[in-house]
Each structure stands twice: as structure tokens, then as C-alpha cells.
Amino acid sequence: xxxxxxxxxxxxxxxxxxxxxxxxxxxxxxxxxGELSGVDAEALKFGFDSLIKGTDLDPLELQIEHAPHxxxxxxxxxxxxxxxxxxxxxxxGTSQTESISGDEIEIIYLEVED
Ligand SMILES: [Zn+2]
Numbered sequence: 001x002x003x004x005x006x007x008x009x010x011x012x013x014x015x016x017x018x019x020x021x022x023x024x025x026x027x028x029x030x031x032x033x034g035e036l037s038g039v040d041a042e043a044l045k046f047g048f049d050s051l052i053k054g055t056d057l058d059p060l061e062l063q064i065e066h067a068p069h070x071x072x073x074x075x076x077x078x079x080x081x082x083x084x085x086x087x088x089x090x091x092x093g094t095s096q097t098e099s100i101s102g103d104e105i106e107i108i109y110l111e112v113e114d
Contacts (some may be wrong), residue, residue: 003040006105007047014057017110028061028111035069036102069102 014029033039041064048062069082073089079100080090088095 002038003043004047004051006039007044007051010048010062010107011051011057013107014060014110018057021112025113026057026060026110027113028063029107030063030065030109030111032065032067032104032106032108034067034102034104037105039105041066065108067101067104070100071097072100073097 010029010031014026018024018026031044033041033044045062045064052058052060070079071082071087071089072079073092073094074096075094076089076092078089078091082102087097089097
């Protein structure tokens with residue numbers, strides 16, 4: 001299961017951080033998930049929770065922020081959401097646009113207990 005592998009690598013990253021910053025208690029991890037990443041957020045949360053449960057990291061909350069598929073037009077510099085895989089620029093019509101977000105799976109923050 002793809003999501004289980006991602007959940008495990010997230011936990012590894014949190015552990016690595018906790019090791020460097022001894023004494024800090026991490027209570028939440030924020031993840032940015034692109035809509036093209038192919039990851040099922042619910043399955044990821046489920047896998048994450050089941051891996052955390054009963055360990056020294058428990059409780060640790062996974063907070064998922066969804067990133068839309070966005071492109072930028074190099075001709076007129078317009079940035080826009082891609083809907084139904086239509087990558088042409090809504091302003092000038094060129095289809096030569098570049099992807100700027102949508103396939104990321106990245107940790108954006110770790111929340112530490114005060
Ligand atoms: Zn354009």
C-alpha cells in the first residue's frame with residue numbers, strides 16, 4: 001500500500017527531527033499534498049494513525065493541506081488553477097504553460113508543544 005510507505009517515511013522524518021531537537025515534543029505534522037500526487041488523504045491518515053498508535057510519538061496528529069494543480073504562463077506571467085487537465089492560459093490562450101504545483105508531498109511544518 002502506497003500510503004503506508006508514505007506514512008512510514010513521514011514518521012521517520014519526525015523521529016529524525018525529534019532526535020536533533022531533544023526534549024521537544026512534536027504534537028502535529030503538517031503535510032502539503034498535491035492533487036496530482038495520487039495519494040489518498042484518508043488512507044494516509046489511517047495508515048499514519050495506525051503506525052503511531054502505542055508508540056512514544058502517540059499522540060501525533062497529521063494535518064493535511066491540499067495543494068491544487070496550478071500552472072504559470074511564461075508569456076503573460078499569469079498563474080491559474082488547472083481544471084480538467086486544460087493547461088492553456090486563460091489570459092492569452094497559449095498551451096505552453098508550466099506546472100508550479102500539484103504533485104508535491106512535502107512536510108510544511110512540525111508543531112511543537114509549548
Ligand atoms: Zn498567458
